[in-house]
Amino acid sequence: SMSASANIREKIFGLIARHPGGANVTSEVQLEYSALLSSFLSAGGDSSDIVVSIGAKLYGYVAPVSTTPSAPSSPKDPDVIIDFDYMRQFMKEVFIAYGCPEDRADISADVLIEADYRGIDSHGLGRLKPIYCDRIDNGILRATADIDVLAETDTTALVDGNLGMGLYVGPYCMQMAIDKAKKHGVGMVFSKNSTHYGIAGYYATMATEAGCVGMTGTNARPSIAPTYGVEPMLGTNPLTFGVPSSDPFPFVLDCATSVNQRGKIELYERMGKSTPKGCVIDQEGIERTDTVEILKDMVRGKCALTPMGGAGIELGGYKGYGWATVVELLCTAFQSGPFGEAICGMDRNTGKPIPMPLGHFFLAVDIAPLCPLETFKKNAGTLLQALRDSKKSPKGPGRIWTAGEPENDARTSRMAQNGMTVPASLQKNMILLREKFDVLQEKYPTFPFEK
Numbered sequence: 001s002m003s004a005s006a007n008i009r010e011k012i013f014g015l016i017a018r019h020p021g022g023a024n025v026t027s028e029v030q031l032e033y034s035a036l037l038s039s040f041l042s043a044g045g046d047s048s049d050i051v052v053s054i055g056a057k058l059y060g061y062v063a064p065v066s067t068t069p070s071a072p073s074s075p076k077d078p079d080v081i082i083d084f085d086y087m088r089q090f091m092k093e094v095f096i097a098y099g100c101p102e103d104r105a106d107i108s109a110d111v112l113i114e115a116d117y118r119g120i121d122s123h124g125l126g127r128l129k130p131i132y133c134d135r136i137d138n139g140i141l142r143a144t145a146d147i148d149v150l151a152e153t154d155t156t157a158l159v160d161g162n163l164g165m166g167l168y169v170g171p172y173c174m175q176m177a178i179d180k181a182k183k184h185g186v187g188m189v190f191s192k193n194s195t196h197y198g199i200a201g202y203y204a205t206m207a208t209e210a211g212c213v214g215m216t217g218t219n220a221r222p223s224i225a226p227t228y229g230v231e232p233m234l235g236t237n238p239l240t241f242g243v244p245s246s247d248p249f250p251f252v253l254d255c256a257t258s259v260n261q262r263g264k265i266e267l268y269e270r271m272g273k274s275t276p277k278g279c280v281i282d283q284e285g286i287e288r289t290d291t292v293e294i295l296k297d298m299v300r301g302k303c304a305l306t307p308m309g310g311a312g313i314e315l316g317g318y319k320g321y322g323w324a325t326v327v328e329l330l331c332t333a334f335q336s337g338p339f340g341e342a343i344c345g346m347d348r349n350t351g352k353p354i355p356m357p358l359g360h361f362f363l364a365v366d367i368a369p370l371c372p373l374e375t376f377k378k379n380a381g382t383l384l385q386a387l388r389d390s391k392k393s394p395k396g397p398g399r400i401w402t403a404g405e406p407e408n409d410a411r412t413s414r415m416a417q418n419g420m421t422v423p424a425s426l427q428k429n430m431i432l433l434r435e436k437f438d439v440l441q442e443k444y445p446t447f448p449f450e451k
Contacts, residue, residue, distance in 0.1 A: 005045035010271045012036050012051045016397075044079040044423050046119070050406065080427070080449040081419040088113040090430070090444065091128055097437040098136050098143040100165065108132075108167035111198040114205075116420045119410025122263055123199045125422065129429040131196050132167070140345070140355040141165070141195045147172055150192075155184050158334055159191040163355055166197035170216075174203040174362045178210045181364040188364075192335030193357045196220075201254030201407070204242025207364045208250035211373050214242035215363040219331035221356060222340045224258045225304035227313060227321045230283050232304040233340050236261055237327035244367065246374075246381030249408035257324035258305040262298060269295060278310035287311050301344075331359030422449065 015036065019029045033055050040051070088109050095105035116124035135141035145164030149157055157176055161169040173189040180187025197203075200216050207214020220235030236256035243251040260279045268275050274289040281287055282303045287310075288294050297303040308320025332339050337359040341348075345356045367376045384402045392398055414420060422430075427449050434440045434447075 004043040005040055006267055006270050007272075008036055008040040008043055009045060009051055010273065012040060012055065016051070016055070044421070046121070046421060079421050079423045081417055082422050082448050083419045084113060084117065084414075086448070087116070087125060087420060087422070091125065093440060093443055094128065094133065094433050094437075095143065095165075097439050098133065100143045100168075104165060104168040107171045108165050111167045111171065111202050114202050115199045117411045117414060118199070118201070118407035119414070120199055120201075120407070125420070125426055127196075127198070129433060132165070133433060135195070135353070138353040140353050155180050155186055155188065157189045159189060161191050161194035163193055163195060163357060166195040166218075166358065166360075169194040170197035170203055170360060170362075171206065173360065174206045174214070174216065174364070177362045177364040178207060178212055181212050181366040182210070185369055186363070186365050189362045190330070190334040191360045191362075192337050194218075194360055195356065195358060197358070197360055199254060200238045200240035201242070201252045201404075203362055204240050204252050204254065205250060206242075208242040208244040208252070210364070211244065211368060212364040212366050213244070214365075216240050216361060217327040217330060218360040219328050219337075219339065219343070219358055221344050223262065223298075223305045224307050224321070224324050225281055225311075226325075227307065227311075227318045230281055230285055230304060232301060234307075234321075234324040234328050235343075236305065237324045237331075239323055239327050243380055244373070244377050245384055246377040247384060247402075247405075249404050251380060251384060251402060252404040252407070254403075257308055257320050257327065259308055259310055259320070260305060262295075262305070265291060265294060265298070278315070279306055280304070281306055281311045330361045335359045 012033070015029070015033055037052065037055060045051075091112055092102075092105045092109035095108050096102060100108065112124050112128060114124075115121070115127075132141065136143050140163070142163045143165060145162040147164065147169060148160040148162065150160050151158045157173075157180075159169070159173055159176070169191055173191050177187035177189045180189075197218055200218060203216040204214040217237060217239045218235075219237055222232040222234060223236055224234040225231055226233055234257075236258045238254060238256050240254045241252070245251050260275075265275055265280070268291045273291065275291045275294055277287045277289055279287075280294050280298075280303050282297060287306075288297075288303060294303050306320075307317050307324055309315045309317035311317055328339055331337060338357055343356045343358065345353060347354050367373050387402055388400045388405075390400060392400060427447070430447060434444055
């Protein structure tokens with residue numbers, strides 16, 4: 001179960017903090033680490049998790065010590081590893097069952113499976129049912145909607161997604177930006193009336209694979225309060241960049257403009273931890289740390305997340321607030337799009353789900369007309385390698401990463417284990433989706449975890 005593995009993960013971080021490696025590591029510490037690690041993995045922890053790579057670096061990869069589980073694990077619900085191609089095909093079949101044309105279902109499944117490859121488990125298979133299928137069921141996302149191009153120039157366009165699949169609107173728009181860049185050097189496309197478009201990094205990587213610099217952003221339901229404010233106004237609005245490099249992977253910066261997302265606070269709750277001061281602010285202007293109460297108040301709209309840099313200006317919170325606002329402006333101003341409470345997804349009077357028309361933007365700059373692509377990549381790779389080779393903190397994990405590298409590490413280790421870990425909760429979601437459609441029952445009479 002997630003909470004058990006999250007709990008153990010926290011203990012491993014505690015151990016690393018107390019024994020940061022080097023000469024003072026005793027065999028007792030190594031044993032404690034390996035015991036914690038094996039219980040982390042058997043509780044469904046991810047073998048590509050950063051605690052595994054840090055521990056391996058600091059303590060050597062010790063063979064896991066067998067630990068007696070404190071509670072008998074239920075044998076019928078273990079996490080299973082399922083082949084990526086199988087899971088991608090399953091997600092595609094689900095979208096087709098919901099009425100998506102095959103080419104769109106295929107692209108949508110590709111965006112989701114890419115999150116699972118990169119170790120961004122919050123945005124892959126885990127989102128299939130709650131964020132896409134359930135919203136189609138609730139009538140707030142239209143599986144069959146077409147895209148309209150509302151206005152266009154040689155280098156720019158404005159597109160209407162008609163509340164269709166953001167997982168298809170996103171790739172359509174970035175491809176359009178890339179095509180314009182290949183003809184005219186640069187392309188920028190804005191979309192309106194879209195829906196959740198998956199990991200922003202997917203679109204930045206589409207650009208790098210086409211020999212372009214890429215940028216994208218999207219707004220989202222309101223959760224960030226402005227600096228000196230207490231009301232959730234802005235989404236966790238990622239501002240995402242992709243830059244090709246001579247490394248085996250591109251530089252891709254894909255992160256929210258808030259300190260935390262709600263998922264992180266839910267994780268603190270499962271670990272029984274306080275929320276660090278400065279991540280969340282309430283209506284009284286108090287920086288809250290009481291995790292359980294925070295979650296209750298967030299549902300009621302009585303708490304807000306703080307922008308990168310935290311509440312106030314001491315640690316530069318106005319910078320995160322500014323970046324989040326840039327994204328919100330580019331997602332609403334061209335589009336005449338809604339923001340804030342208008343995209344919270346719920347009718348506050350009735351509690352009924354209502355559509356969340358989101359805006360996105362996509363930029364591609366073709367590199368070759370200005371600089372040979374290989375030269376550009378070599379220049380980028382030289383800088384990124386210099387960052388990784390720079391002097392390490394004696395208190396840190398002994399390694400410096402550049403953006404896109406942790407995701408590449410995850411991909412490498414998941415390819416090595418021949419698939420993705422599917423926990424019991426997501427196995428249940430797969431069964432529920434199969435039960436809805438005869439066509440899925442015919443194609444998937446037994447899932448790999450049911451054999």
